[in-house]
Amino acid sequence: MSRIRLGARLVGADLRRRSAETLLLLLALSVAATTLTIGLVLHGQTGAPYALTRNRTAGPDVVALLFPAPGKTLTAGDLSSLKAEAARPGVAASSRAFPTTWAPIGAHGVNGVAQVQGRDLAASSVDRPEVIDGRWVGGRGVVVERAFAQAMGVTVGEMVALGRRQVRVVGIAVSAALPPYPQLCTVGCILDRPDWFSAQPGLVWTTRHRAVALASPSEPVVWFEYLKLHHPDAARAFASASTSNGPPQGRPQLTPWQDIAGRQAEQLANERVAVVFGSTLLIMLALATLIVLVGGRMTDEVRRVGMLKAAGATPGFVTRLLLVSYLSIGLLGAALGIAAGRLLAPRLVTLSAGLLGHVGATTLSMAQAFTVTACVLAVVVLACAVPAWRAARTSTLQALTDGGRPPRRNRLLVAVSATMPTPALLGLRLAGRRPRRAVLTTLSVAVAVCGAVVVLYAQASLNADRTHAGGPADPQAAQLHTVTTTLTLLLAVMAAVNLLFVTRANAADARHTLAVARALGASPAESAAALGLAQLIPALTGLVLGLVTGVLLFHTLSSSDPVAPPTAHLIAMAILTVILVAALTAGPARVEALRPISKSLRDTSR
Amino acid sequence: MSPVVRMIGVCKHFGKGEALVRAVDSLDFEVSEGEAVMVTGPSGCGKSTLLQLMGGLDLPTAGEVWVGGRRIDRTSERARARLRREHVGFVFQDFHLMDELTALENVELPALLAGTSTGRARRRASALLEEMGLADRGHHRPAQLSGGQKQRVAIARAVVNRPTVLLADEPTGNLDSVATTEVLRLFDTLRANGQTLVVVTHDQRTAATAERIVSLRDGAIVEDHILAPSTVNAADLLSGEALT
Numbered sequence: 106m107s108r109i110r111l112g113a114r115l116v117g118a119d120l121r122r123r124s125a126e127t128l129l130l131l132l133a134l135s136v137a138a139t140t141l142t143i144g145l146v147l148h149g150q151t152g153a154p155y156a157l158t159r160n161r162t163a164g165p166d167v168v169a170l171l172f173p174a175p176g177k178t179l180t181a182g183d184l185s186s187l188k189a190e191a192a193r194p195g196v197a198a199s200s201r202a203f204p205t206t207w208a209p210i211g212a213h214g215v216n217g218v219a220q221v222q223g224r225d226l227a228a229s230s231v232d233r234p235e236v237i238d239g240r241w242v243g244g245r246g247v248v249v250e251r252a253f254a255q256a257m258g259v260t261v262g263e264m265v266a267l268g269r270r271q272v273r274v275v276g277i278a279v280s281a282a283l284p285p286y287p288q289l290c291t292v293g294c295i296l297d298r299p300d301w302f303s304a305q306p307g308l309v310w311t312t313r314h315r316a317v318a319l320a321s322p323s324e325p326v327v328w329f330e331y332l333k334l335h336h337p338d339a340a341r342a343f344a345s346a347s348t349s350n351g352p353p354q355g356r357p358q359l360t361p362w363q364d365i366a367g368r369q370a371e372q373l374a375n376e377r378v379a380v381v382f383g384s385t386l387l388i389m390l391a392l393a394t395l396i397v398l399v400g401g402r403m404t405d406e407v408r409r410v411g412m413l414k415a416a417g418a419t420p421g422f423v424t425r426l427l428l429v430s431y432l433s434i435g436l437l438g439a440a441l442g443i444a445a446g447r448l449l450a451p452r453l454v455t456l457s458a459g460l461l462g463h464v465g466a467t468t469l470s471m472a473q474a475f476t477v478t479a480c481v482l483a484v485v486v487l488a489c490a491v492p493a494w495r496a497a498r499t500s501t502l503q504a505l506t507d508g509g510r511p512p513r514r515n516r517l518l519v520a521v522s523a524t525m526p527t528p529a530l531l532g533l534r535l536a537g538r539r540p541r542r543a544v545l546t547t548l549s550v551a552v553a554v555c556g557a558v559v560v561l562y563a564q565a566s567l568n569a570d571r572t573h574a575g576g577p578a579d580p581q582a583a584q585l586h587t588v589t590t591t592l593t594l595l596l597a598v599m600a601a602v603n604l605l606f607v608t609r610a611n612a613a614d615a616r617h618t619l620a621v622a623r624a625l626g627a628s629p630a631e632s633a634a635a636l637g638l639a640q641l642i643p644a645l646t647g648l649v650l651g652l653v654t655g656v657l658l659f660h661t662l663s664s665s666d667p668v669a670p671p672t673a674h675l676i677a678m679a680i681l682t683v684i685l686v687a688a689l690t691a692g693p694a695r696v697e698a699l700r701p702i703s704k705s706l707r708d709t710s711r
Numbered sequence: 712m713s714p715v716v717r718m719i720g721v722c723k724h725f726g727k728g729e730a731l732v733r734a735v736d737s738l739d740f741e742v743s744e745g746e747a748v749m750v751t752g753p754s755g756c757g758k759s760t761l762l763q764l765m766g767g768l769d770l771p772t773a774g775e776v777w778v779g780g781r782r783i784d785r786t787s788e789r790a791r792a793r794l795r796r797e798h799v800g801f802v803f804q805d806f807h808l809m810d811e812l813t814a815l816e817n818v819e820l821p822a823l824l825a826g827t828s829t830g831r832a833r834r835r836a837s838a839l840l841e842e843m844g845l846a847d848r849g850h851h852r853p854a855q856l857s858g859g860q861k862q863r864v865a866i867a868r869a870v871v872n873r874p875t876v877l878l879a880d881e882p883t884g885n886l887d888s889v890a891t892t893e894v895l896r897l898f899d900t901l902r903a904n905g906q907t908l909v910v911v912t913h914d915q916r917t918a919a920t921a922e923r924i925v926s927l928r929d930g931a932i933v934e935d936h937i938l939a940p941s942t943v944n945a946a947d948l949l950s951g952e953a954l955t
Contacts, residue, residue: 625796626796628792
């Protein structure tokens with residue numbers, strides 16, 4: 106018991122002694138845990154909102170859509186095929202067939218395309234859209250699907266131009282029968298006007314009479330009918346049985362509810378992919394930060410271990426002490442990350458307005474919380490286990506007298522640098538002294554740049570889609586834009602934290618070399634430039650590596666043809682990275698270079 | 712002979728109020744060209760601080776410091792760096808060799824910093840190592856050398872740019888008697904070749920080998936002896952041969 110108390114006291118004292126480093130490390134681990142938590146929260150959410158909406162609005166199991174043959178219009182006789190579907194075995198209930206067409210819609214200067222569906226005043230047995238505001242379709246006015254209403258910026262009571270007439274919005278509603286804006290068309294649309302080629306329509310409900318009146322030869326009336334099955338899970342088999350003989354000619358196209366749910370989930374799935382990708386990069390950065398931090402502290406730690414061992418501590422006790430010291434930061438970081446992730450998930454990621462419910466913080470299960478904690482602790486163990494074991498194995502005498510691991514010698518770098526000016530001569534040799542740290546700097550910058558490149562590509566693709574589509578803003582794209590921008594900022598912050606750690610560790614490590622070099626005639630400016638260069642060389646390598654990896658990664662992951670961001674954006678990002686690295690390095694390098702030589706030599710005497 | 716080093720009313724104080732330490736206090740001091748001066752005194756008397764002020768590693772609180780005819784206490788760190796490069800060679804008690812460089816690379820470093828071509832720097836370093844009796848140790852790293860060998864490498868590094876003055880801070884402080892003999896023999900050779908030397912030591916036997924001994928106490932010079940030229944060289948004195 107007394108040993109545990111002693112251990113706790115030593116760990117507490119160590120963390121307090123290095124409060125700034127502890128806080129930065131806590132920040133790195135918390136940010137990684139936060140994004141991982143958000144990713145897991147989203148993972149549990151993709152199907153839930155649609156299920157809730159479907160349940161509350163008596164959503165159909167199968168959507169039957171009857172198109173006219175090209176250049177023709179449907180007659181009353183054609184509707185018999187819809188009736189035949191409703192009469193098939195397995196169908197428990199069906200709605201009436203609803204006439205639907207497409208018409209231009211405009212409000213507040215925003216122009217779009219509406220998919221106008223004619224409905225009855227009475228509630229349907231299948232698909233009863235839930236009215237969120239106002240009232241259901243009456244003699245006058247229209248009801249607008251909520252996601253579309255938000256994109257158009259219209260509210261109940263306002264007038265919109267629909268076709269050639271001004272109509273009042275009498276209600277805002279949500280339905281599970283069709284995917285909400287902007288994915289409505291994935292079930293089926295006729296958009297034959299040249300300027301509508303890539304338009305994203307939104308759903309508007311009105312009376313049957315008005316819907317039919319809006320039809321034109323280019324946008325004829327199509328008919329929707331919604332079916333409820335005895336066994337909803339058999340919807341996919343029901344739909345495919347009808348189309349197993351090829352495409353429907355004169356017969357309705359059937360879409361099972363699972364397909365619609367899949368479309369609904371796409372938005373969250375995209376965001377989840379972005380968050381999981383981002384959290385993976387952030388965890389890699391946290392690992393690099395931790396390795397640099399532990400490596401940088403080892404000189405001090407080894408001496409501390411020597412003192413502990415001299416006082417009678419066993420190697421096992423010392424190893425446990427070092428591990429517990431870092432694991433306690435890891436545990437706190439995981440706890441903070443989980444709390445922040447639960448808090449931020451509903452704010453950062455809102456569901457489509459076309460669905461009921463919201464991203465709930467309470468949906469994070471114990472297993473998911475455990476996963477986040479396990480990931481963070483695994484990162485800590487991965488970074489600390491070897492140094493802790495090595496420190497514990499170092500002989501007491503060596504630990505008390507030695508100053509950490511000796512620097513590496515790179516014969517080629519020494520030879521090449523001999524022909525260079527003083528800053529390059531010293532800088533290259535400094536970079537070569539700690540190759541592992543240089544590799545970590547390269548990887549940190551590469552990870553951050555890679556993330557930024559992927560985000561630039563993703564945003565370029567989103568912008569291209571939006572430009573191509575025209576019409577009201579795409580809320581999904583806007584949200585994905587927010588998520589990816591936030592992730593980029595987090596990556597930049599984490600990479601900056603990492604660079605600060607590396608610069609500090611490099612500056613401390615280079616203190617002796619630079620003091621000797623200055624005693625031999627190197628000026629402070631040359632010394633500062635050397636230290637900066639030692640940092641900049643691996644960072645520039647990381648920049649190039651990140652650019653190439655990011656482009657390759659996006660081309661690999663992208664399902665469609667990727668749209669390249671403007672070259673100016675990539676160049677700006679590269680310049681910004683160099684400026685950031687230079688700025689982060691310049692301060693510590695300048696401070697180190699101006700340190701009194703006699704003091705540095707005294708402090709680093711071996 | 713003209714003074715190579717000249718210090719006028721030099722003070723170096725650390726701390727403030729009751730914690731004020733007068734490491735060097737109103738000190739006047741000159742070293743002539745080709746002179747070999749041993750600065751002695753007890754620990755904490757200001758010997759090392761004096762040497763650091765001479766070499767421009769530190770600045771005085773007051774007074775003037777002149778090296779090679781230039782006043783250095785009012786110059787920038789950059790100018791002092793140039794002065795160290797061209798006029799001053801340092802030898803430290805802890806050697807301060809770079810661990811990742813070989814003996815040869817350590818010796819050629821100041822020459823490279825001074826802009827000497829790679830080939831010339833390498834030839835000069837090799838020649839010096841040969842003079843120091845370390846021709847076969849040129850490609851060894853400091854960790855593979857004995858204390859005496861490390862100090863000989865450090866001395867070679869200090870003279871590679873042919874400095875006006877060589878400043879050595881307790882050069883034998885970390886060495887056994889055999890290595891001390893080796894190092895003092897080297898200083899004898901340098902002195903014989905006209906190298907100006909200022910060596911700080913608290914070892915009275917080492918001090919006894921000089922032509923001039925300056926004793927310091929509480930940051931001030933208490934004795935400044937110019938000894939009669941001796942036919943006994945330092946190494947013989949230390950090895951006991953002079954006594955037989």
